[in-house]
Amino acid sequence: MLPSTHRRTTTRLLTLGAGVVAVALALTACSSGSGGNGSGSGDKNYKVTFLPKNLGNPYFDTSDKGGETAVKEFKGTYNEVGPSTATADAQVSYINTLTQQGVGAIVLSANDPTALGSALTQAKSAGVKIVTFDSDTDAKYRDVFVNQATAEGIAKVQVDTIAKEIGDSGEIAILSASANATNQNAWIELMKKDLAADHPNVKLVDTVYGNDDDQTSFDKTAALLQTHPDLKGIISPTTVGIAAAARYLSTSDAKGKVKLTGLGTPNQMREYVKNGTVDEFALWNPEDLGYLAAFTAKALIDGDITGKKGDSFEAGKLGKFTVGDNQTVLLGDPFVFNKDNIDKFNF
Secondary structure (H helix, E strand, O other), X not given: OOOXXXXXXOOXXXXXXXXXXXXXXXXXXXXXXXXXXXXXXXXXXXXXXXXXXXXXXXXXXXXXXXXXXXXXXXXXXXXEOOOOOOOHHHHXXXXXXXXXXXXXXXXXXXXXXXXXXXXXXXXXXXXXXXXXXXOOOOHHHOOEEEEOOOHHHHHHHHHHHHHHHOOOOEEEEEEEOOXXXXXXXXXXXXXXXXHHHHOOOEEXXXXXXXXXXXXXXXXXXXXXXXXXXXXXXXXXXXXXXXXXXXXXXXXXXXOOOOEEEEEOOHHXXXXXXXOOOOOOEEEOOHHHHHHHHHHHHHHHHXXXXXXXXXXXXXXXXXXXXXXXXXXXXXXXXXXXXXOOOHHHOOO
């Protein structure tokens, strides 16, 4: 396990992502309750439900596990619900149902910055606290955004890594998640600026979207190599995408010739680092991210914070955090994994 982190200024080790089941059934079948009587202590409504982009995603399995741990610590009731595919429309139904059920807080990784706005506005009007994490909405639709790392830091570590690996010259492409993912798009825009300013000989020739689906991302990787025969590198800022791209490259003639980096977890990338498909990749600790998001929800429910800049609160084992600009709480900085350190981590 990763060592505990203590302050938001401390560098934190990283962990980075069909038909919808009838909502009424999903809230029962796809949920797991834990601890407490639903109201925590006193009259506080500590019913905290995590709504990731999609279920069955290893990244969100890890982040939501951290959320569950936190909710147990403050004796609330934890639940996780979500769609099988990462679409905004699917998330809307869950938000509406959770509002009707009167949960205390929804902790959400948004599939779109604006499409959830109406549902979230109704939830806030009903007294539900809204915490976004990993992927944000427009600020007016939530109370606090728990940011895994600064967008600038995330973009820079990926650009610097790929530039180093290809000798700071040549064609690269980006394999992203969905076209509307707010976090992905913010990172990509900053990557473009970084490339133009500091790596003029590295040319971004294509950006494609795997929709955080393993097979789609695998197929998009194959298509990139066919479309761009001179491609020297791929950045995939999504845990699903980088693993799928690595799986393709590991069995192709491009192994070792086309460099791959991005955001992934040690357990999913270990074999590709050890067999030489991937030299380095980055992430944060998604379990800490979920843990912090849950304690942020508690602080909102308790009235310790409102989202105002300068508000501070305690987040269990992670220590004290302070709300910054744009109602944002920052977890920490990215961390680079490679063959020298990857076996020290298990997530």
